[in-house]
Amino acid sequence: MSEKRKEALRALKFALFSISAGIIQVVVFTIMNEVFRWNYWICYLTALVCSVLWNFTLNRKITFRSANNVPVAMLKVAAFYAVFTPLSTWAGDTLTQIGWNEYLVLALTMVTNFVTEYLYDRFFVFGKSIDTAVKK
DSSP states (O other), X not given: OOHHHHHHHHHHHHHHHHHHHHHHHXXXXXXXXXXXXXXXXXXXXXXXXXXXXXXXXHIIIIISOOOSOHHHHHHHHHHHHHHHHHHHHHHHHHHHHTTOOHHHHHHHHHHHHHHHHHHHIIIIISTTTTTTTOOO
């Protein structure tokens, strides 16, 4: 298979797993927001953690097929979220406080997360270890 085709397939897999992670994030967020009526940031952070754990596990094993050291890869992802999470939580809380719809804010945050995390994972977290877990 050509490198171009492999990369397109990798991007498609990442998108599909991100959609599944997004569904998890929306369901958890909705339950916490509608049932418990907690503040936006509590709902968002809990939902984000559930989504990230799901997405990391599937993408490491299936999308990037990386035999990379899992704790090192997790630390790299944690570094991404050490920046993304406070910024997105602050921005989301600020926007909802001034009247933006919490689901619109969540959707915008999820799209931003999807694009930036793919690039980060592809080139930094798994860049040199892509396809190292492939059985020959």
